[in-house]
Structures are given as structure tokens and as C-alpha cells.
Amino acid sequence: MRMGDREQEIFPKDPNKTYGLMELVKGTSTRVDKGPDNMVSSWPHLLIREAYLLAITVIVVLVVAILWNAPLEAMANPAHPTNPAKAPWYFAWLQELVSYNAFWGGIAAPGLFVAGLIVVPYLDRRRRGVGRWFARERLAANLIFTFVVLVIVTITLIGMYCRGPNWNFYLPWQNPNRGNIF
Amino acid sequence: MSLQLNEKEEATPGAKPDLWQRLLQVIYRQSPALFESIRGLPVNVYKSIYRTTAFPKTERERSEAFFNSFLLHIQPVKIQRHALRYTYTFGLGLISLYLFGILSVTGVLLMFYYVPSTHMAYQRMLDLSSSVSFGQLLRNMHRWAAHMMVATVFLHMCRVFYTGAYKPPREFNWVIGVILLVVTCFLSFTGYLLPWDQLAYWAVEVGTSIAGYTPYFGHQIKWALLGGRNVGQETLIRFYVLHVAVLPLLATSLIVYHFWRIRKDGGISGPEDDESYLERVGGNNGQGANWDWGAHS
Structure with a gap:
């Protein structure tokens, strides 16, 4: 590293020495075998954020629970099916797919989805663009993932909002079954 | 509550030492060691559970807060500034x-x-x-x-x-x-x-x-x-x-x-x-x- 004139003036170079003063770092402890880093103490920086997050989470759940009651319909009656009978919203995409093809919707789609997710880190191992949102180096991977997520979300929304009696297609605001989502 | 205070109050003419202070005086005369234990009870109970100050200030105390705590030990003592960003x-x-x-x-x-x-x-x-x-x-x-x-x-x-x-x-x-x-x-x-x-x-x-x-x-x-x-x-x-x-x-x-x-x-x-x-x-x-x-x- 070339020393500037000003630095030469303050720290004159001694030709008999094989080492030199490179940098002065402000700190409260010595650092051995470590380059400059960007670390802070977890106390209080991390803990205070975790505490905030806990408070916010509890408050949000409480407010939602005070404002809206959990649904409770009539007592279960195996003799009288609801029309339509809907799976929980997170399985709505599977139910929608099952209405087209039982095997593909019920087994192949969820199986491929989970298996695909599991093999992703073993296929995509190059560590470029790690640690940044939507890194340009990862455009292809992000596009494929976004496509899969959008397809699942779209099918889920169709299953949740657009399916009415006899699993017929309705526009969400014309659906006679609207309101019974959760 | 210290012994000095008791002596001072005793020295004040006309002031009656209350029951609690008289009890402490009796304990102190019988066994000074027990008196010290009672006096340090809150601090001793706290230190028996948690050996670090509750509000650490120096870097050493902040590290000890994590090393000495069961709940905190799964977390790092120091963390990348980057990792703290909510938007990450x-x-x-x-x-x-x-x-x-x-x-x-x-x-x-x-x-x-x-x-x-x-x-x-x-x-x-x-x-x-x-x-x-x-x-x-x-x-x-x-x-x-x-x-x-x-x-x-x-x-x-x-x-x-x-x-x-x-x-x-x-x-x-x-x-x-x-x-x-x-x-x-x-x-x-x-x-x-x-x-x-x-x-x-x-x-x-x-x-x-x-x-x-x-x-x-x-x-x-x-x-x-x-x-x-x-x-x-x-x-x-x-x-x-x-x-x-x-x-x-x-x-x-x-x-x-x-x-x-x-x-x-x-x-x-x-x-x-x-x-x-x-x-x-x-x-x-x-x-x-x-x-x-x-x-x-």
C-alpha cells in the first residue's frame, strides 16, 4: 500500500524496518488475525429488535382476534355436505387441480413442488448474488421461482374465491358462496 | 439497611428503634454472618440465577450476557450490521x-x-x-x-x-x-x-x-x-x-x-x-x- 505524503510526514518510513503502521482503528478491544469487519454487539442491537418484533406480533394477533371472530358454522352433519365443500385455503390450489385431474392435482403437483424445493440448493450452488434481494446474477432462478409462486397463488385464489356451488366458476363478487373463506 | 444507620438511630435521644431494626440488631449480635446473608439476599438470589449485570455496558459485559444466559446462548454475541436491517x-x-x-x-x-x-x-x-x-x-x-x-x-x-x-x-x-x-x-x-x-x-x-x-x-x-x-x-x-x-x-x-x-x-x-x-x-x-x-x- 502506497503511503501518501501526509502519512509519510506523520509516520516516517524507517528503511531498517520490515513492517509498517498501516491503519489506526478505533475500538474497545484488540483484534488478532482478523480484518476490519462490520460487527455490532447483539446486546442491545439485536435483542431490542427481537423484542419490538415480539410486541408487534402479539399486538397484531390480539387486534385481529378482537376485531374478527373465528368462523363457526352449524355442527358437523355427515349426511348434509356443504356445496361446495372446500379445503383450507392453503390446500385450495390442490383442490382446484384435483377438479381437473385427481392424480396430477392430488399427488404429482404437491409432490413435485416439495421435491423441487428440496433439490434447489443442490442444483444451484454458485454463490453469486447471495445476500441481496433480486440480485441480477440470479435473474433466471428468481424468474422461475416467481413463475411457480404466481401460478400457485393464482390457482389458490381461483379455488378460494371463484368456485361456487357444484364447483362452478363464478366471478368473486358474484359467487353465492363468497364470505366462507377461512 | 446498614448497621451504621441502626447505631445512629440508637444515638438519637428519644427515638424508639422500630421492631424490624431491633430484630436486625439481635441477629447481628448473635451471628454477624447471618446478618450479612440476609442483607445481601436479593443480590445473592439474582446472582445465583444470572451472573451478569442486567444492563451490560462494556463489550465484555455484553458478551457475558450471552455466554451466561440459557435463553440467549443460541444467538451470536456479535452480529453483522447487515443482518439487522429489517428490509433484509x-x-x-x-x-x-x-x-x-x-x-x-x-x-x-x-x-x-x-x-x-x-x-x-x-x-x-x-x-x-x-x-x-x-x-x-x-x-x-x-x-x-x-x-x-x-x-x-x-x-x-x-x-x-x-x-x-x-x-x-x-x-x-x-x-x-x-x-x-x-x-x-x-x-x-x-x-x-x-x-x-x-x-x-x-x-x-x-x-x-x-x-x-x-x-x-x-x-x-x-x-x-x-x-x-x-x-x-x-x-x-x-x-x-x-x-x-x-x-x-x-x-x-x-x-x-x-x-x-x-x-x-x-x-x-x-x-x-x-x-x-x-x-x-x-x-x-x-x-x-x-x-x-x-x-x-
Whole structure:
């Protein structure tokens, strides 16, 4: 590293020495075998954020629970099916797919989805663009993932909002079954 | 309270020492060691549990706060400034954990009232909203937190993908995370049946019929889930046991392992894990985890 004139003036170079003063770092402890880093103490920086997050989470759940009651319909009656009978919203995409093809919707789609997710880190191992949102180096991977997520979300929304009696297609605001989502 | 104070008060003419001070004086005359123990009781009890100051100021005290604490020890003493940005993680993993905690607490309280019987379950739901103090609030919190948790776990997975955080050395933690997503869905699904209303009954009838489409084993899988041909008492008790014992234990174990691995895989991901960054600074960036063992051993 070339020393500037000003630095030469303050720290004159001694030709008999094989080492030199490179940098002065402000700190409260010595650092051995470590380059400059960007670390802070977890106390209080991390803990205070975790505490905030806990408070916010509890408050949000409480407010939602005070404002809206959990649904409770009539007592279960195996003799009288609801029309339509809907799976929980997170399985709505599977139910929608099952209405087209039982095997593909019920087994192949969820199986491929989970298996695909599991093999992703073993296929995509190059560590470029790690640690940044939507890194340009990862455009292809992000596009494929976004496509899969959008397809699942779209099918889920169709299953949740657009399916009415006899699993017929309705526009969400014309659906006679609207309101019974959760 | 110190002995000096007692002597001073004794010296004041006309002032009667109160009962407490006289008692302390008696103890002090009989056994000075016992007197010292009583005087230091609050500090000694605190120090027997927790050996660090509650509000550490120096770097050493801040480190000790983590080393000496059971609850804090799974977290790093020092953390990358980058990892603290809310806009990097949005706290989604931690929110999921907090929701799991809320669900555990409200779930245990609900268990005091719930009876997994087709005759009584629905009546207990009505009781919760009419005759149990805060029963409706308890059920609402449990229901909405469950839906939120499915959503936040999924969003957490999206965050990890879009930041490339699943790449080596964190591949296996991603796999654990995928399993946790599936477990979360099943936890929610098994709880869905328990109110035993029309919504629950037919949702589970539909959900389990999806599992019945498995080739060759479909019939057996459906039978194992339902305990019969249709959703009934056998199904309710199966879903109940899965919901309150089997799946929470599985989820807790996986969550603990998931968190442990974050530390072992070099902490939360950041720009320093980027290959181009490593090339720039030269090899391992001293982040603790020596994941590149092929090159270093």
C-alpha cells in the first residue's frame, strides 16, 4: 500500500524496518488475525429488535382476534355436505387441480413442488448474488421461482374465491358462496 | 439497611428503634454472618440465577450476557450490521417462531376446555364463546395466528429464495425449512377438524380425499388418516393426537435444529457470502464457519 505524503510526514518510513503502521482503528478491544469487519454487539442491537418484533406480533394477533371472530358454522352433519365443500385455503390450489385431474392435482403437483424445493440448493450452488434481494446474477432462478409462486397463488385464489356451488366458476363478487373463506 | 444507620438511630435521644431494626440488631449480635446473608439476599438470589449485570455496558459485559444466559446462548454475541436491517429479512422467520409460541400458549389453554368427541367438541366451541372467560378471544387468537403462521412461513421461504440464502453452506437448512413448511400446513390442517362444525368436517373430507388419489396406496393412506371410511370419531381422535402432541413435538425439534444450524452455517446470510466478494477479499472471510472444507483441509 502506497503511503501518501501526509502519512509519510506523520509516520516516517524507517528503511531498517520490515513492517509498517498501516491503519489506526478505533475500538474497545484488540483484534488478532482478523480484518476490519462490520460487527455490532447483539446486546442491545439485536435483542431490542427481537423484542419490538415480539410486541408487534402479539399486538397484531390480539387486534385481529378482537376485531374478527373465528368462523363457526352449524355442527358437523355427515349426511348434509356443504356445496361446495372446500379445503383450507392453503390446500385450495390442490383442490382446484384435483377438479381437473385427481392424480396430477392430488399427488404429482404437491409432490413435485416439495421435491423441487428440496433439490434447489443442490442444483444451484454458485454463490453469486447471495445476500441481496433480486440480485441480477440470479435473474433466471428468481424468474422461475416467481413463475411457480404466481401460478400457485393464482390457482389458490381461483379455488378460494371463484368456485361456487357444484364447483362452478363464478366471478368473486358474484359467487353465492363468497364470505366462507377461512 | 446498614448497621451504621441502626447505631445512629440508637444515638438519637428519644427515638424508639422500630421492631424490624431491633430484630436486625439481635441477629447481628448473635451471628454477624447471618446478618450479612440476609442483607445481601436479593443480590445473592439474582446472582445465583444470572451472573451478569442486567444492563451490560462494556463489550465484555455484553458478551457475558450471552455466554451466561440459557435463553440467549443460541444467538451470536456479535452480529453483522447487515443482518439487522429489517428490509433484509422482514423478521419473517422470527415472526413465525413468535406465532408458534402464541399458538402453543393459546393451544394449551384451549386444551383445558376441549373434548375430542363428536358429541361434545361442537358444544365446547359454543361454551368457549358463551361461558368461558376470554374463551372466544382465545379461540380467535389461535385461529388467526395459525393462518398467519402458514402465510409467514411461506413468505419466509420466498425471502430466503430471493436473497439466495439457500446456497452452500446452507443447503440442508433450506431442506429443514421446506419440511417445516409442510409440517406447518399439516399442523393447521389437523387443527381445522377439531371444532367439528360443517366447515371443519367437509374441509377435512375434501383434504383427506386428495390424499386418497395416491396410486396403489391411496386407499390405505386415506384409511390411516381417517381411521375408517369417512370422517368420524376415529378421525377426530387421530387428528387431535397429531395436532396436540405428535406434530408440535416434531415442529419444535425441527425448529430447534433449524436455529442451531443458522449458527453452524456461519450465521444469517449476507453480501459477504457472495462469491465475488470472497474473490475480492481473498478466500474465507473469517466468518467463523469453515464451510469450504474441501479447500482448507
